[in-house]
Structures are given as C-alpha cells and as structure tokens.
Amino acid sequence: KHDPEVSSDGIGKPINDSPKPNLDEAKKPPDSKKVKVGSASERNVEMKGKIRLLKKKPADFDPNMVACWEKGERVPFLFLSLAFDLISNETGRIVITDIVCNMLRTVIATTPDDLVATVYLAANKVAPAHEGLELGIGDASIIKALAEACGRTESQVKSQYKDKGDLGLVAQASRSSQSMMRKPDPLTVIKVFDTFRLIAKESGKDSQEKKKNRIKSLLVAATDCEPQYLIRLLQTKLRIGFSEQTLLAALGQAAVYNEQHSKPPPNVQSPLEEAAKIVKQVFSILPVYDKIVPALLTGGVWDLPKSCGFTPGVPVGPMLAKPTKGVAEIINKFQDIDFICEYKYDGERAQIHYMENGSVEIYSRNAECNTGKFPDVVAAISRLPSPPLHQAKHTGQNFSSESFLTMPVRKKSSVKSFVLDCELVAYDRVQKKILPFQILITRARKNVVVSEIKVDVCIFAFDILYLNGQPLLHEQLKVRKERLYDSFEEEPGFFQFATALTSNDLEEIQTFLNSAVSSSCEGLIIKTLDRDATYEPSKRSLNWLKLKKDYMESIGDTLDLVPIAAFHGRGKRTGTGFSEAELEERSASLRSKVIPEPKSYYRCSEMMKPDVWFETT
DNA sequence: TTTGGCTGCCC
DNA sequence: ATTCTGC
DNA sequence: GCAGAATGGGCAGCCAAA
Numbered sequence: 001k002h003d004p005e006v007s008s009d010g011i012g013k014p015i016n017d018s019p020k021p022n023l024d025e026a027k028k029p030p031d032s033k034k035v036k037v038g039s040a041s042e043r044n045v046e047m048k049g050k051i052r053l054l055k056k057k058p059a060d061f062d063p064n065m066v067a068c069w070e071k072g073e074r075v076p077f078l079f080l081s082l083a084f085d086l087i088s089n090e091t092g093r094i095v096i097t098d099i100v101c102n103m104l105r106t107v108i109a110t111t112p113d114d115l116v117a118t119v120y121l122a123a124n125k126v127a128p129a130h131e132g133l134e135l136g137i138g139d140a141s142i143i144k145a146l147a148e149a150c151g152r153t154e155s156q157v158k159s160q161y162k163d164k165g166d167l168g169l170v171a172q173a174s175r176s177s178q179s180m181m182r183k184p185d186p187l188t189v190i191k192v193f194d195t196f197r198l199i200a201k202e203s204g205k206d207s208q209e210k211k212k213n214r215i216k217s218l219l220v221a222a223t224d225c226e227p228q229y230l231i232r233l234l235q236t237k238l239r240i241g242f243s244e245q246t247l248l249a250a251l252g253q254a255a256v257y258n259e260q261h262s263k264p265p266p267n268v269q270s271p272l273e274e275a276a277k278i279v280k281q282v283f284s285i286l287p288v289y290d291k292i293v294p295a296l297l298t299g300g301v302w303d304l305p306k307s308c309g310f311t312p313g314v315p316v317g318p319m320l321a322k323p324t325k326g327v328a329e330i331i332n333k334f335q336d337i338d339f340i341c342e343y344k345y346d347g348e349r350a351q352i353h354y355m356e357n358g359s360v361e362i363y364s365r366n367a368e369c370n371t372g373k374f375p376d377v378v379a380a381i382s383r384l385p386s387p388p389l390h391q392a393k394h395t396g397q398n399f400s401s402e403s404f405l406t407m408p409v410r411k412k413s414s415v416k417s418f419v420l421d422c423e424l425v426a427y428d429r430v431q432k433k434i435l436p437f438q439i440l441i442t443r444a445r446k447n448v449v450v451s452e453i454k455v456d457v458c459i460f461a462f463d464i465l466y467l468n469g470q471p472l473l474h475e476q477l478k479v480r481k482e483r484l485y486d487s488f489e490e491e492p493g494f495f496q497f498a499t500a501l502t503s504n505d506l507e508e509i510q511t512f513l514n515s516a517v518s519s520s521c522e523g524l525i526i527k528t529l530d531r532d533a534t535y536e537p538s539k540r541s542l543n544w545l546k547l548k549k550d551y552m553e554s555i556g557d558t559l560d561l562v563p564i565a566a567f568h569g570r571g572k573r574t575g576t577g578f579s580e581a582e583l584e585e586r587s588a589s590l591r592s593k594v595i596p597e598p599k600s601y602y603r604c605s606e607m608m609k610p611d612v613w614f615e616t617t
Numbered sequence: 618t619t620t621g622g623c624t625g626c627c628c
Numbered sequence: 629a630t631t632c633t634g635c
Numbered sequence: 636g637c638a639g640a641a642t643g644g645g646c647a648g649c650c651a652a653a
Contacts, residue, residue: 091634093638136649138624208623208650241634243639323630348627368626441627441646540637 040186043068044078044224051082054102055095058257061102063109075107075114077187077222080121081229088240096242097276100250101257107189108258108297116293117193122247124236126193126200128288129367130315133200137211137234142167145215146231150174167235168228171219175227184221192218192230245280251293252279255301262300275301282308284317284537285473287367310471312355312417315363317538319421319463321525321546327509330526330545334504338529340477341512343499343521344546345460346437347425350374352459354381356417356469373443375450377424377459380494383411410489414468418487421463426455429493434458434520461488462498462525465535477533502529513547523548562617563590564602565610593617 050066069076083103087096100122107118120126127133143161147154152174160170195218199211218230232238252275256264264271278301282292286308295307310316324330330339349365360378362370371378411418426435426443435455443455464484465472472480490496499519501512513524526545527533533543593614598604602613 093635134625136624140623203649205650237640239640241639245638346628364627366626437628438645443647445626445647542636 040183041223043076044186047076047078047082048224051079051086054083054086054099054106056098056102058098058101058105058253061105063102063105063257066102066106067110069110071110073111074188074190075111075118077189077192077230078224078226079103079106080118080189081224081226084229084238084240084242085225087242091241093241093246097246097250097253100242100247101253104250104254105257108254112297114189115297116289117190119247119251119289119293121189121193121196121233122242123244123289124233124238125289126196128290128314130287130363130369132369133197135196135200135234135236136202136207137199137215139167139235141208141212142215142231142234145212145219146171146174148212149216149219166232166239168230168232171222171227171231172225184217186223187218187221187226192233196233248280248283249276251296252276252301255279255296255304258297259300262302264302278302278304281305281537284539285310286314287317288314310466310473312419312466313353313359313361315351315353315361315367316419316465316473316535317367318349318351318365319536319544320538320540321544322540322542324526324545324547327506327513327547330509330547331504331506333542333545334526334528337531338478338502339504340481340527340529341501341503341509342462342525342527343460343516343519344523344525344548345423345425345434345498346520346522347423347440347457347460348437350377350422350424350459351465352377352381352418352420352422353466354418354420358382372447373445374424374457375448376453377457379450380459410491410495412487412489415487416468417466418464418468419466420459420461420484421465422459422461423498424457425460427458427493429456432493436520456493458493459495460498461495462500463535473535473537475534476530477527477535478529480535481529513549517549523550563614564616565598565604565608565613566590567611590614 046068047066050068053061053065056065066079069079080103083099087099090096090099103122104115104118107115126135139161143154143157146152146167147157150157157170157174160173161167164170164173195214199214202210202214215234219227222230229238253272256271256275264274268274279292279296282304286292291308292304295304299307324333348370350370351363353361353363355361360371360382362374362377364370424440426437426440427433428435439455440457443453443457461484463477464480464487467483467487472483475483485497488495488497499516501508503509503512509524516522516524524547526547528543531543532541536543594612595615596613598613599615604610
C-alpha cells in the first residue's frame with residue numbers, strides 16, 4: 001500500500017503521476033469484497049471528478065454517487081475539504097444547503113459512524129460550547145507550525161499572509177517540505193477531528209510545542225485543498241458563506257431523504273423546510289450534536305423533538321432582543337398588544353440551572369460554563385429552600401454581615417428545580433449601588449474561591465424557563481413572570497427581579513427609560529406579554545426589543561462643542577456614536593473650514609500637534 | 618520569578 | 629457588542 | 636429579515652521566554 005507520488009509541486013491542477021484515473025472503479029458492484037485497488041492518489045482524482053455531483057438537487061442525488069470509499073471505511077478528509085471548496089464557489093444559501101445535505105447523505109450511506117465527527121468539523125467545533133473545550137490555537141501558533149512544516153521562516157509566512165490575506169491559502173501554496181520516507185496515510189474526517197480534540201485537551205508545560213507538532217503532522221499528511229481547510233478550521237474562520245444555521249438545515253433535509261420508516265406528519269406542507277425548522281429548534285434547546293445526530297439516525301426528524309428535549313444542566317440558547325431607536329417606535333410596533341418594559345442592566349447574561357439534586361450550573365450568553373466563575377452565585381442559589389421570610393428574620397441569621405452564605409436566595413419551599421434567565425451585575429453592597437460593566441469584568445474567571453472575591457454581584461432575574469421539572473419555554477411571558485415572582489423572594493443586593501413597568505403610555509415609558517439610565521442601566525428591554533410571547537431560544541425576536549440610551553437625546557451626558565483642529569487617520573469608528581455616513585459628512589463639511597494657522601485665541605497644549613486647524617463654525 | 622505574547626470571551 | 633452584505 | 640463575515644475595546648488566564 002504505497003504511494004507512487006513522492007514529489008509534487010502543489011495546488012490547483014491535479015497532480016498526475018497517475019495518468020489514467022480509473023473511472024471504472026466507481027461502477028464496481030458494491031458487493032465487491034476485494035481489497036481496494038488503486039492508489040490513494042487515483043482515488044483522489046476520482047473524488048475530485050465526482051464531487052461536483054453534490055450540487056445536484058437532493059431529489060436527483062443518490063448518496064452512492066460520490067462515495068469512492070467502501071461502506072464502513074473511514075470518510076476521507078479530502079471529501080469534506082472538496083465539499084468546502086465547492087461551497088466556497090457558491091453564494092446562494094439554497095445551493096449551499098443542497099451541497100451540505102448531499103454531503104451528509106453520502107456519509108450516512110457509507111459510514112454513519114463518522115457522521116458526528118463530520119458534523120462537528122462542518123460546524124467548526126470540537127465540543128458543545130458548555131463543555132468549555134477550546135483549541136487554544138490562534139494565528140500566531142498556526143504561523144509557527146506552518147513555517148516549520150514548510151521549512152520557512154515565520155516572517156516569510158507572515159508576509160505571505162499579509163499578501164494573500166488568508167492563512168489557508170498560504171498553507172495551500174506551500175507544500176510541506178518535510179522529507180518523508182513514505183507519504184503518511186490519507187487524512188480521514190475522524191483522524192482530523194480526533195486530533196483537534198487532542199490539541200484542545202493539551203495543557204501545561206510544553207503544551208504549545210505539542211499542539212504545534214500535532215498541527216504539523218496533519219499538514220504533512222494533507223493534499224490538494226486539505227491544507228487550506230485544515231488551517232481555516234484551526235482558525236475557526238471557514239469563511240465560505242457556510243455556518244451553523246445552514247448546517248442544521250442541511251442536517252434536517254438529509255434526514256428527510258434518509259427516512260426509512262416514518263413519514264412526515266400529514267399536515268406538513270413542505271417536509272424539507274419543516275425538517276430544517278425542527279433541527280434548528282431542537283439544537284437551540286439542546287445544542288449537543290452527540291445527542292442530536294444519533295437521535296436523527298435512529299428515530300428520524302419527526303420524532304426528534306421527543307428524543308431531544310430541554311435538559312436541565314444543558315444551556316438553552318438565550319433569547320435576544322432587536323435594537324430600536326426610540327419609545328415612539330415601540331409604541332408603534334406594539335400598539336394594541338400588552339407589553340412589559342424592563343431595565344436593561346449593564347452586566348453579564350447568566351442562565352442559572354438549579355437541578356433537583358441541588359447542583360447548580362451557570363452559563364453565559366454564549367453557552368460557556370461560568371459555574372466556576374461565580375461560586376458566590378452558586379452558593380446563593382444552592383441554598384436549600386429557606387424557611388418563610390418572617391421566620392428567617394428571627395432565626396438569628398445575620399443578613400447584613402460579610403458572610404454571603406447566610407444570604408440565601410429565597411426560594412419558596414415548593415421549588416425543587418429551575419432555570420433562570422438573569423443579568424449578573426457588579427454591585428457595591430455598602431453603597432447599595434450598581435457598578436459599571438468595566439468593574440464586573442475584572443473579576444477572576446476560573447476556579448474562583450468565594451473568600452477571595454473582590455467584586456460582588458447582584459443577580460437580576462427577569463425570566464424563568466423551567467420550574468419543578470416543567471419546561472416553561474412554551475408558556476407566554478405573562479405566565480413565566482408569574483411563576484418567577486411566585487417562586488422567589490427578593491433580597492436586595494443579592495437577588496432582585498429586573499425592575500419592570502407595564503404601560504403603553506409614551507410619556508410614562510420615556511420617564512421609565514430615564515430612570516433606568518439614571519440607575520446605571522443601559523436602557524430598556526421591551527417584551528410582549530401575551531402575544532407571541534413564548535421563549536424563543538437563540539432568536540433575536542421582534543418580541544424582545546432593546547432601547548439603549550445610546551439612541552437617546554438629552555440624557556445629560558451630551559456636550560456642545562466646536563471642532564477647532566483634527567488629526568488624520570483611520571481611528572476606531574465603532575462606538576463613537578457616528579455612522580460611517582455621518583463621519584463622512586462631517587469630514588466633508590470640515591474640509592472647507594481648514595485654515596493654515598490656529599487662531600490667536602486658540603489654546604492648545606504644546607504636546608498637541610494637530611494635522612489641521614479649523615475656523616470655528 | 619517576572620514579563621509579555623497569545624488566546625478566548627465578555628460586551 | 630455593531631456593521632455590512634447577499635440572498 | 637436572515638445568516639454569515641468582519642470589526643472594536645478590554646479584560647483574565649495561560650504559557651514560554653527573559
């Protein structure tokens with residue numbers, strides 16, 4: 001099993017020491033038990049010829065069309081790379097979804113055991129977000145590995161990167177110069193995925209060296225377009241116009257074509273669209289491919305919501321809010337609909353899971369596990385149900401002392417499990433004041449010990465997604481709010497409900513917004529109560545609107561100023577409050593006001609040497 | 618033991 | 629987090 | 636309006652070099 005191809009120059013055009021690609025190979029009957037004939041490079045040529053077939057409409061596609069490996073054989077990484085390459089030449093989402101759908105069907109038809117790894121690579125992830133497994137590899141490490149693998153200096157690689165603008169292309173252009181006695185075995189999807197996970201798990205002394213060597217070993221074995229996509233996967237920047245949402249849709253559609261037993265429910269108009277929707281929804285509630293993919297293979301799409309439902313301890317995608325420009329717009333959008341306005345606290349989103357066995361997990365907005373970052377919050381939450389308030393007050397517990405453990409979040413005794421949607425906000429318990437976000441992010445982040453905490457936080461709860469074994473996602477916000485208020489007692493400075501107002505009066509809301517801002521909040525979040533008011537995980541729904549103070553006028557932090565001088569350059573433009581258009585307009589209007597010297601009455605530091613002076617306007 | 622580059626994650 | 633873009 | 640890509644500020648944690 002050797003490979004005749006020892007030297008090869010590179011990219012693009014097929015490498016041809018093997019003049020006659022054996023196209024008949026594909027027509028061999030599938031029952032052929034013979035040891036496979038032909039070298040790896042012959043198979044690669046065949047694969048490159050056939051990959052285009054992935055673009056066929058899924059209805060006309062046969063999952064055995066493209067596969068040039070035996071059933072049960074590991075899926076070649078080249079297959080996935082070629083599919084990526086095919087996608088990179090497309091712009092339409094429908095075509096891309098078809099390609100991915102057919103790609104997945106091919107894997108299902110040949111080596112379903114590889115489907116999970118294929119899906120993870122396609123999603124460009126090594127594990128579910130809440131497991132906290134990260135590659136720990138960035139451009140700098142990749143450049144090092146690349147330089148070593150190709151026998152170049154880092155600066156050579158860097159300048160080529162600057163030139164081409166893409167490290168993947170750099171890898172593509174520079175074949176490994178490592179002299180090999182024998183070409184390594186072809187890469188497989190499983191091999192690449194497993195190596196990625198090993199890279200992620202490496203830590204401690206010499207870990208960087210080990211990671212680098214693993215990257216090099218992959219690069220050495222990579223052919224054709226494999227280097228490019230290996231590198232882009234390591235960068236977590238596939239940039240081919242394909243990402244998770246499209247993958248989920250394709251997964252759903254692939255499952256429809258793969259259905260052997262169950263049929264879509266009779267009321268379904270468009271099974272493909274419906275399947276895509278189901279998989280997306282299910283993933284937003286249980287973002288774990290290791291669960292979804294096997295369930296899809298054994299039970300099909302239509303039963304997926306049954307087999308993969310909300311699971312305590314696994315974070316649900318947080319519902320997001322759409323930006324709006326002012327109170328008027330809100331009144332307009334929600335006329336005749338009941339809605340609630342809440343303070344938008346300037347802290348960190350937290351989804352707090354309290355399990356029946358008493359354990360607690362805290363997840364960030366991006367589903368990262370933050371349990372180890374907020375042991376103080378865990379301590380508060382994990383207190384067993386405390387006695388009713390009036391009793392607690394007289395049991396000698398010291399509610400004002402330093403010991404946070406005596407400051408429980410009061411749960412009603414009937415509360416056995418829940419998931420809360422909250423904002424954790426830096427809080428000064430002495431001054432009884434909310435502290436800015438900048439203070440919050442100075443908190444230590446890993447393995448935090450309660451006694452060493454320097455920045456306290458107050459939990460501001462605004463929603464409840466699960467209570468006593470019951471998911472509440474499908475309940476209207478009005479119901480969820482009732483559950484929330486009924487299940488907990490506030491404890492100022494430790495656990496509070498987000499300040500809220502239910503009103504449809506413009507003046508009243510404007511006043512409320514002002515009070516939010518003067519209470520150190522960013523603005524308001526507006527949510528419908530009864531209508532379309534279910535919790536929609538991961539969605540930036542129209543039913544949650546944010547109204548940030550940035551958009552407001554006259555909140556007291558504006559100044560009237562006259563520009564007298566300026567510097568050229570391309571400074572940061574985001575966060576200035578000006579749009580590109582506004583900046584351009586301002587720049588244009590000032591250009592005509594340029595004067596050669598500062599007016600005599602201008603006062604300016606000696607250190608300050610502006611590029612241009614303006615006359616005042 | 619200290620420093621600084623690098624990475625990931627909050628917004 | 630925001631902004632831009634193609635569909 | 637959605638999905639994807641690209642962008643910014645600023646911090647802690649990790650690791651390797653100084």
